[in-house]
Amino acid sequence: MFNWIQNIADWFVYDVLNLEKGQHLTEALNFFIYDTSKILILLLVVIFLMGIVNSYFPIDKVKNFLSRNKLYGLEYLMASLFGVVTPFCSCSSVPLFIGFVRGGIPLGVTFAFLITSPLVNEVAIGLFIGLFGLKTTLIYVISGILLGTISGAILQKLKLERFLTPWVKQVLANAQKEQDVFIAEKQSLKQRLPIIWDEVLNILKGIIPYVVIGIAIGALMHGYIPEGFFEQYMAKDNLFAVPIATILAVPMYSNASGILPVAQVLVAKGIPLGTAIAFMMGVVGLSLPEAMLLKKVMTLKLIAIFFGVVTLCIIISGYLFNIIL
Secondary structure: OOHHHHHHHHHHHHHHOOOOOOOHHHHHHHHHHHHHHHHHHHHHHHHHHHHHHHHHOOHHHHHHHHHHOOOOOHHHHHHHHHHHOOOOOHHHHHHHHHHHHHOOOOHHHHHHHHHHHHHOOHHHHHHHHHHHOHHHHHHHHHHHHHHHHHHHHHHHHOOOHHHEOHHHHHHHHHHHHHHHHHHHHOOOHHHHHHHHHHHHHHHHHHHHHHHHHHHHHHHHHHHHOOHHHHHHHOOOOOOOHHHHHHHHHOOOOOOHHHHHHHHHHHHHOOOOHHHHHHHHHHHHHOOHHHHHHHOOOEOHHHHHHHHHHHHHHHHHHHHHHHHHO
16 A cells, blocks of 8 residues: 555665665665655645544534443454554554544544554464464454453543543544534535644644654664564573563564564564564554554543553463463
8 A cells, every 4th residue: 555655765876875774774765765754645635634624523422322331341342453454554544543533433442443454454364374384373363352342441430531632632622513503504525624624733733753763763663673672582491481572572662564474473483472572462453663653642641541551461462372282
């Protein structure tokens, strides 16, 4: 989907700047240009489309429907399944997360999507089958969906909406005012678009610094942290290898397709499969760049709770993988 952005980044870094391939600084700069461009485009498109949708489906109606209709947890499962069909890394999922929050989707349901989207997608599934076989892939996909579903349900029960930042609350208030105007004046889509576009630009202005800083951190990690740096902490005889692998994965930043070959190398070197998968889940599902992006919409306490719940679920999954596989 985003190959054209990668081609532009390659052309600019390698041809225009004439930097040598394989150097730490070169690869970090290439990654920064690619990921920043991709996420800003996603933000622009998603927030604009969600603005149009929200103008016809008021936030209060969405909230009322989800609160009055007992879906018995299916809303979390549906959000996780939607995450499966969106091939994004953790930072790329944030624009949709913001769009969901702005649209009045409950926080736990939105978290279910945010967790599953980077972990399970068609690209990762295809690579997983080739590297580890069908049985392991099925277990991984099911566990990834359950991880998002269960974590989303837990986070919803904690009633964490009060830990959203004032910026998000202002965005929600603005969205509600827009809807009131649209309904009261019975405006056509053509009349609504300028108002929606102005709000999109306001949201972008607020979040761009966080995008730039977050991806810059990710680019430095991508370019300078060696892939084999953490292997010494994942030894087979280490009882705490799974939690250590999960926690040490957080500073790294990659998508599933980028980290899967690394997981294969770890397994080939004798690292238990469950430990390697827990490391992979930590890399793609949790990252410092993602935390930096989320800082605009969540308080530090909410980010800590979110990371803590997901980390715990990944650790449990890692131990279960080691028992099953």
